[in-house]
Amino acid sequence: MGLLGIGAFAKAARLSPKALRLYDELGLLTPAHVDPATGYRRYAPGQLEQARLVAWLRRIGMPLARIRTVCALPPDAAAQEVRSFWAQVEADIAGRRDLAAFLVDHLTRKDPAMTSTTGTPATPLGIRYAALSDTGLVRESNQDAAFAGSRVLAVADGFGPSGGPASAAAIDVFKRLQSEPVPAGDLLNSLAEAADRAGAAVRNVAAADPAPGAVGTTLTAMLWTGSQLALVHIGDSRAYLLRDSELFRITHDHTQVQALVDEGRLTQEEAASHPQRALLLRALCGEAGGTGSDGIGSGPGGAGPGLGGRADLRLHDAAAGDRYLLCSDGLSAVVPEDRIVHVLAGAPDPETAVRELVGLAREFGAPDNVSCVVADVG
The missing domain is CATH 1.10.1660.10 (Multidrug-efflux Transporter Regulator; Chain: A; Domain 2)
Structure with missing residues (x-):
């Protein structure tokens, strides 16, 4: 023909x-x-x-x-790239689904038929908090950053040559929310704007690095309003909630291995020991749309292809007695979850909890930097 x-x-x-x-x-x-x-x-x-x-x-x-x-790309590599892309799409859809659920709940609460008629104001809640970051036993420097304040809780895990300054720059943006007025009905927009500013701050740091596309950071942060915690999350740092002695993970890892778990191609047990479990699909990265394809990254996996993407946003109703944990993967990827639960359930206050959690990571060899933030609602 x-x-x-x-x-x-x-x-x-x-x-x-x-x-x-x-x-x-x-x-x-x-x-x-x-x-x-x-x-x-x-x-x-x-x-x-x-x-x-x-x-x-x-x-x-x-x-x-x-x-x-x-x-x-050759066929096998092309297939892997399509898998990675679709995992990102599904994660984005999950984030939008959560936002839609929040909007339904938010609008339902505005329905006059659903409003309490007792006239009794809700009892205000407060938080106690503590943060601790440790270099660990193997790394020469600490590229993590952690912060806990009366309104903001945050952990970031930097990667690449300027990973430490990148994580610090992202956290600094969220520290400003401590003093910025945020309307209760505009929490998620405020967090989204802060995440955009944090991304710009990371790119400013990376611009001075010889390999800007290799620089970035994860970010998991919460903004406290007195009755709710608004969450922003990108990367593989994590947030957990301990409620009634049961631990719930309230973030979703943006990693290649988690995408394989979501697709049913790996079990959670296989993922825990996978050699590329730290290969990131999403993070605040040094170049907008940067690939991070040189393999420099947080932990042994590094940055995956197409690194970038938007952060997840969620809103959580707080209850007296809740205990929240934000941590880098230097804790979650090293210490078994049952040991984490044991410390969170038994520590009398956040200061004790963060010290014991970092101590646990060191007991297990602390191959990476480890950072923890613990907050009690009461």
Whole structure:
């Protein structure tokens, strides 16, 4: 079969001629021949497979720049890139689902029929808090940052050559929320804006580094309002809630291994010992849309392809007796969960809890920096 005109090729590939012209301009699908006089494009039949692949990737919403990357990879690597992209999509959908649930709950509470008629104001709640960060027993420097205040709790785990300054810069942005007035109905917007500012602060730090795309940080932070805790999260640091002696993880790891668990390709037990369990899919990174593909990162896994993405946002109703833990993976990836529960359930106050948790990490070898924030609601 000879070369196909753009109309016949578009029909066979189920693409429009306009799409083919765009893909040619972007270098995604270059015609086999272009008439120098008329500019008419002709395609080889063998190009149909790539054209269909581009069409399929567009149908799942993959950006054209990332499609170019996929098309340049061998089949196994291309398949892995598609898995990574779809894991990010599903994580984003989960975040939007949580936000939708919050909005339904928020609007329901504004329904006059649901409003209490007793006129008795709710008892105000307060928090006690403590933070501790430790270099550990293996690393030469501490790239973690932790902060606990009357309104803000935050942990960040930096990576790359300037990981320490990157995590500190992100935390500094959230410290400012201590003194900034935040309307109760605008908590999530305020956190989203703070996360954007933290990302800009990380990029400013990375700009001075010889490898800015290799610099970034995770971030897990909570903003206290007196009855609720608003959560912002990106990366593999974690937030937990201990309520009635039961521990709940309230964040979702943005890692390649967690994506494989979500897809049913790994069990939680296999994920715990996977050699790339720290390979991040999302973080505040040194370049907007940076790839982090050099493999420098937090822990042994580093930064995965396409590193970046938006932070998860959630809102939690607090109850007297709740105990919250925010920690870097220097704790959660090293100390068994039952030991963490034992300390959280038994420590009499947050100061004791953070000291004992860091001590536990050191008992287990502390191969990474370890940071903990504990807050009690009462």
